[in-house]
Amino acid sequence: xxxxxxxxxxxxxxxxxxxxxxxxxxxxxxxxxxxxxxxxxxxxxxxxxxxxxxxxxxxxxxxxxxxxxxxxxxxxxxxxxxxxxxxxxxxxxxxxxxxxxxxxxxxxxxxxxxxxxxxxxxxxxxxxxxxxxxxxxxxxxxxxxxxxxxxxxxxxxxxxxxxxxxxxxxxxxxxxxxxxxxxxxxxxxxxxxxxxxxxxxxxxxxxxxxxxxxxxxxxxxxxxxxxxxxxxxxxxxxxxxxxxxxxxxxxxxxxxxxxxxxxxxxxxxxxxxxxxxxxxxxxxxxxxxxxxxxxxxxxxxxxxxxxxxxxxxxxxxxxxxxxxxxxxxxxxxxxxxxxxxxxxxxxxxxxxxxxxxxxxxxxxxxxxxxxxxxxxxxxxxxxxxxxxxxxxxxxxxxxxxxxxx
Amino acid sequence: xxxxxxxxxxxxxxxxxxxxxxxxxxxxxxxxxxxxxxxxxxxxxxxxxxxxxxxxxxxxxxxxxxxxxxxxxxxxxxxxxxxxxxxxxxxxxxxxxxxxxxxxxxxxxxxxxxxxxxxxxxxxxxxxxxxxxxxxxxxxxxxxxxxxxxxxxxxxxxxxxxxxxxxxxxxxxxxxxxxxxxxxxxxxxxxxxxxxxxxxxxxxxxxxxxxxxxxxxxxxxxxxxxxx
Ligand SMILES: Nc1ncnc2c1ncn2[C@@H]1O[C@H](COP(=O)(O)OP(=O)(O)OP(=O)(O)O)[C@@H](O)[C@H]1O
Ligand SMILES: [Mg+2]
Numbered sequence: 001x002x003x004x005x006x007x008x009x010x011x012x013x014x015x016x017x018x019x020x021x022x023x024x025x026x027x028x029x030x031x032x033x034x035x036x037x038x039x040x041x042x043x044x045x046x047x048x049x050x051x052x053x054x055x056x057x058x059x060x061x062x063x064x065x066x067x068x069x070x071x072x073x074x075x076x077x078x079x080x081x082x083x084x085x086x087x088x089x090x091x092x093x094x095x096x097x098x099x100x101x102x103x104x105x106x107x108x109x110x111x112x113x114x115x116x117x118x119x120x121x122x123x124x125x126x127x128x129x130x131x132x133x134x135x136x137x138x139x140x141x142x143x144x145x146x147x148x149x150x151x152x153x154x155x156x157x158x159x160x161x162x163x164x165x166x167x168x169x170x171x172x173x174x175x176x177x178x179x180x181x182x183x184x185x186x187x188x189x190x191x192x193x194x195x196x197x198x199x200x201x202x203x204x205x206x207x208x209x210x211x212x213x214x215x216x217x218x219x220x221x222x223x224x225x226x227x228x229x230x231x232x233x234x235x236x237x238x239x240x241x242x243x244x245x246x247x248x249x250x251x252x253x254x255x256x257x258x259x260x261x262x263x264x265x266x267x268x269x270x271x272x273x274x275x276x277x278x279x280x281x282x283x284x285x286x287x288x289x290x291x292x293x294x295x296x297x298x299x300x301x302x303x304x305x306x307x308x309x310x311x312x313x314x315x316x317x318x319x320x321x322x323x324x325x326x327x328x329x330x331x332x333x334x335x336x337x338x339x340x341x342x343x344x345x346x347x348x349x350x351x352x353x354x355x356x357x358x359x360x361x362x363x364x365x366x367x368x369x370x371x372x373x374x375x376x377x378x379x380x381x382x383x384x385x386x387x388x389x390x391x392x393x394x395x396x397x398x399x400x401x402x403x404x405x
Numbered sequence: 406x407x408x409x410x411x412x413x414x415x416x417x418x419x420x421x422x423x424x425x426x427x428x429x430x431x432x433x434x435x436x437x438x439x440x441x442x443x444x445x446x447x448x449x450x451x452x453x454x455x456x457x458x459x460x461x462x463x464x465x466x467x468x469x470x471x472x473x474x475x476x477x478x479x480x481x482x483x484x485x486x487x488x489x490x491x492x493x494x495x496x497x498x499x500x501x502x503x504x505x506x507x508x509x510x511x512x513x514x515x516x517x518x519x520x521x522x523x524x525x526x527x528x529x530x531x532x533x534x535x536x537x538x539x540x541x542x543x544x545x546x547x548x549x550x551x552x553x554x555x556x557x558x559x560x561x562x563x564x565x566x567x568x569x570x571x572x573x574x575x576x577x578x579x580x581x582x583x584x585x586x587x588x589x590x591x592x593x594x595x596x597x598x599x600x601x602x603x604x605x606x607x608x609x610x611x612x613x614x615x616x617x618x619x620x621x622x623x624x625x626x627x628x629x630x631x632x633x
Contacts, residue, residue, distance in 0.1 A: 004517045015505060315501045318462060319563070320490020320518035322483045398462050402501065 005325070009333040012305075013340070020337065023301045026294025027341025027381065028348055031374045033287035035349035038370045040356070041280025043363035048272045052265065054192055054201075058232045059131060060097075060239055061268075062225035062246065065261040080221040081250070081259040084213055087125065087225060089249045096238040099127030099228045104212045104219070110205065112164040112176040119160050120204050121178060123212025124226075131228040139172040139187030147208040150215065154183040157204035158191035176205075181215050183207060235264060291374075294341065295381035302334050302389035313393050314401025327394035334386025335379055342378030346371055408474075409571050409602050410436040410459060415468030415478075417454050417625075428454040430625035431468070436571075441597040442604045443613035446622035452606045455622065456575045459604060460495050461485045473570045490518040494564030496574035496605075500556040502548040502563075508535065509544040512563045519567050527566075534562035538592060554585035561592065565601070572596070574605035578612055590615040 013020050064081040087102035094100070104123035109116060128134075129141045142153050154176060161168040164176065168188045176183050192201045213222065229238035239262055246252075246260050306313070313326055349371075353364040417429040428451045436442055446452050457463040458470065461477055464485075470478040477488055489495070502511050509531055516527035524530050535541050538558035548556055557577060564572055574593075578586035586609075594615055597603050605616065613619050614633065621629045 001517055311501070312503055315503060316514070316518075317486065318460075318489065318495055318497075318501070319515040320486050320567075322486040322518075324483070325518065399457055402497070 001325075002328075005329050005332055006336070008329060009336045012333055013336060019301065020340075023297060024337055024341040024344065026297040027291065027338050027378050028294075028345045030287065030291030030294040031342045031345025031378050032348040032352065033290050034284055034374045034377075035346060035366065035370055036352050036364075037283035037287045038280060039349070039353050039364040039366045040362060041276060041283060042365035042367070045273055045276040045280070046365055047363050048276060049269060051201075052269050052272060054133070058098075058229045058235060059265050060227040060229060060235075060242060061263050062227065062242070063261045063263065064221070064224075065257075065259055079223075080219075082222050082225060083220070084209070084222055086246070086249060087209070087222070090225065090227065090242065090245055093245045093248075094238075094241060096230055096234050096241050097227050098230045099131045099226075101125035101128035101131055101226045102209050102222045103128070103224050103226060104209065104217050105223045106212065106216055108178050108216065110160070110164065110176055110178050112174060115164050117160060117163045119157075119163075121212060121216065122204055122206050123209040123217070123222075124206055125209050127228075128206070128226060131226045134192075135190040137188045137190045138169055139185070141187055141206075142208050147210050150210040151208060152181060152183045152211055152215070153186045153207065154178070155187040155189060155206045156185055157189050157202040157206075159200050159202040160205055161185075161188045163203075178205070178207075179216060239264060291377065291381060295338070295385040298334055298337055298382065299385035299389060301337075302330060302386055303392070305333075306330065306389045306393045309393075310396065310401050310404040313396050314398050314404065317396070317398035318402060323394035326396075327390045330390035330393050331383065331386050334390065335382035338378045338382030338386075339375075342375045345378065346375065407438040408435055409438050409440075409472070410434065410604075411469075411471040412458075412465075413469040415455075415458060415465045415470060417451070417458065417463070418466045428625055429458075429465070432622075432625070432627055434620070434627065436602065436604060438570075438602055439597070439600055440602055440604075441593065441615075441617045443616035443619045444604065444606045444622060445608070445610075445613055445619060446628075448608075450622045451625040452622050453575055454625075456573055456604070456606055459571075460493050460573045461488045462495075486518070487520050490515060491521060491567060492570045494561075494567070494569040494572040496557070496560050496564050496572065496577045498576040498579040500548070500553070500560045500580070502556055502559055504548055507545050507547055508540065508551070508559050511548070511559055512566055515563060515567050524567070531562070531566055534566050535559070537565070537596075538562045552585070553581050554588060557581065557585075557589055558592065561589075561596075565596070571602045571604065574603065576606050576608070578607065578609075583611075586612060 062082065064079050084102060087100060090097065091100045101124045106121045107118065108121050109118050125147055126141060126143050137158065141155055142151070146153055156164070156171055158168060161171045165171045165174065171185045171188050174185050176185060189202070227242060229235050243262055247258065250259055252258060316326060350366065353366055356362045356364055412432060412434050415429055415432045419426040419428055432455060444452050444455065454463070458465050465478050468478065469476070472488065472492060477485065480488065503514065512531040512534055513527055516524055516531070532541065532544065535544060538561050540555060540558055540562065543551065543555065548559070551559065578589055581589065590612060593603055593605070607613050616633060618630070618632050620627055
């Protein structure tokens with residue numbers, strides 16, 4: 001009985017191939033879109049996570065903060081609250097911190113052997129190398145002596161070395177000019193590879209903090225401070241100590257707002273993943289709507305089909321079909337349509353994700369649970385939107401249905 | 406002789422808003438196993454209404470209907486569907502075959518709705534019925550590849566496939582020319598000779614002449630009931 005209903009359903013679906021295809025297209029696109037959106041969302045989540053982890057573990061970051069006093073935001077103080085001398089003070093007063101590095105960031109034009117390249121200049125302390133987990137491909141990193149003496153030496157990121165010299169291995173010992181200031185290249189960094197929303201991490205030049213601060217920046221503040229804790233399990237205490245020191249050297253009284261903000265790796269990770277999660281949710285909600293629209297398309301076609309097949313329904317009833325048999329027949333037909341659409345949708349999504357991985361820099365993560373969810377949802381759409389037309393068919397009176405032309 | 410159909414004081418009233426159409430006004434009729442009955446009468450006299458009630462496609466407004474010893478006038482829709490599947494073979498004027506469906510599949514169709522008993526081999530039974538009506542070489546044809554007479558034979562084979570206790574035919578030759586009509590009637594006589602009970606509606610005296618008994622309906626009542 002059930003077997004012959006399935007047989008009939010498949011026969012009816014195959015009979016009108018073009019219509020079936022068009023009907024099912026809505027479901028294919030809906031299911032496909034949901035899976036692709038979630039895969040892309042999860043992919044970017046994974047990329048961002050990898051990128052943030054590549055910044056080094058047990059990392060603490062100090063940013064300036066626009067503090068508000070009585071609700072009024074003091075905009076003038078917003079970006080200037082971290083000073084060069086803070087770096088030295090933190091280094092001297094801390095017990096739980098391993099490395100401390102200030103950072104000044106600029107974007108400058110760099111010239112080497114007649115080639116021009118616009119890149120990010122970072123003035124940092126030697127500790128920065130270890131804090132951010134950078135490794136050298138060639139040459140050396142600068143040391144504290146270079147910083148104190150404001151020596152004009154530079155370490156190039158892999159991308160920058162490539163752009164300026166074509167070959168990273170020949171860069172060491174060469175001269176470059178940042179704006180008008182000549183620097184000597186003393187090292188080239190290994191590539192970190194991970195790129196993403198933050199841009200290419202390897203497109204950078206690092207130079208001693210004091211050199212960049214005094215000779216290039218023309219500012220009286222630094223951008224941020226990078227600190228590493230002695231160990232991962234001392235992170236919280238280290239963060240508390242760091243905040244204490246900063247409050248003391250910035251003379252912030254109890255009850256007053258801090259003019260800085262300390263963030264750790266997991267804060268940043270969770271902010272970033274929260275953002276991508278919201279993004280993924282939004283995208284899949286939109287994709288879900290297209291699945292719903294696909295379902296309405298199915299309902300439309302099933303209604304047309306019930307009217308078209310009034311006579312068939314009448315014949316079947318006259319031959320002994322119960323209302324339930326007719327209901328089941330149309331319901332199964334609609335579910336088969338949707339399930340077919342769901343399967344095609346999954347295939348479509350897999351193909352698109354494969355293409356994205358292969359021909360773009362996007363990462364996609366397809367997990368089987370979302371495929372299962374999208375698939376079951378499409379079957380549910382079939383039942384939900386198939387039920388009304390099917391029950392309409394089942395309620396027909398055989399004599400009226402037979403008389404229908 | 407066993408009583409197949411027994412109806413007493415059957416009325417059928419169609420209500421259309423204010424208007425009421427009294428299609429049957431109290432019909433008494435009994436038909437025995439092995440009979441071949443022709444129902445005649447003017448257009449609108451109530452022949453089809455009577456056939457639909459006999460075929461359990463419709464319920465009488467009042468009166469009693471017993472089919473093979475079973476009261477059916479008070480059954481619900483599902484029970485009626487089961488009765489149609491197991492006990493009744495219906496042949497229509499317009500053949501009513503499923504289009505784009507082969508002869509064999511059409512004939513096999515009612516077997517899937519048989520609930521309370523099973524045919525030993527539905528496929529074989531369908532083939533047997535098709536050879537009974539002389540179409541064993543047309544199993545894979547679809548209806549629009551067959552002539553009207555052939556389509557009606559397929560419909561007859563389909564009506565017989567579930568071993569019904571009665572074969573009902575509402576103007577089975579209405580869409581056929583006189584030669585094809587006569588062929589169908591000869592087939593009916595053969596089937597009747599094998600013991601199948603047949604009730605058919607017709608407008609034509611020549612067709613009615615093939616039956617053994619003629620009932621004339623007029624204005625919802627039986628006017629005459631004669632043996633040929
Ligand atoms: N569904 C219905 N609703 C209302 N009135 C109906 C309905 N079916 C039949 N009637 C009426 O009942 C009466 C009997 O109709 P019926 O179809 O039984 O006639 P008939 O003898 O079969 O006629 P014909 O020879 O033209 O087929 C007619 O007056 C008809 O208009
Ligand atoms: Mg009629």
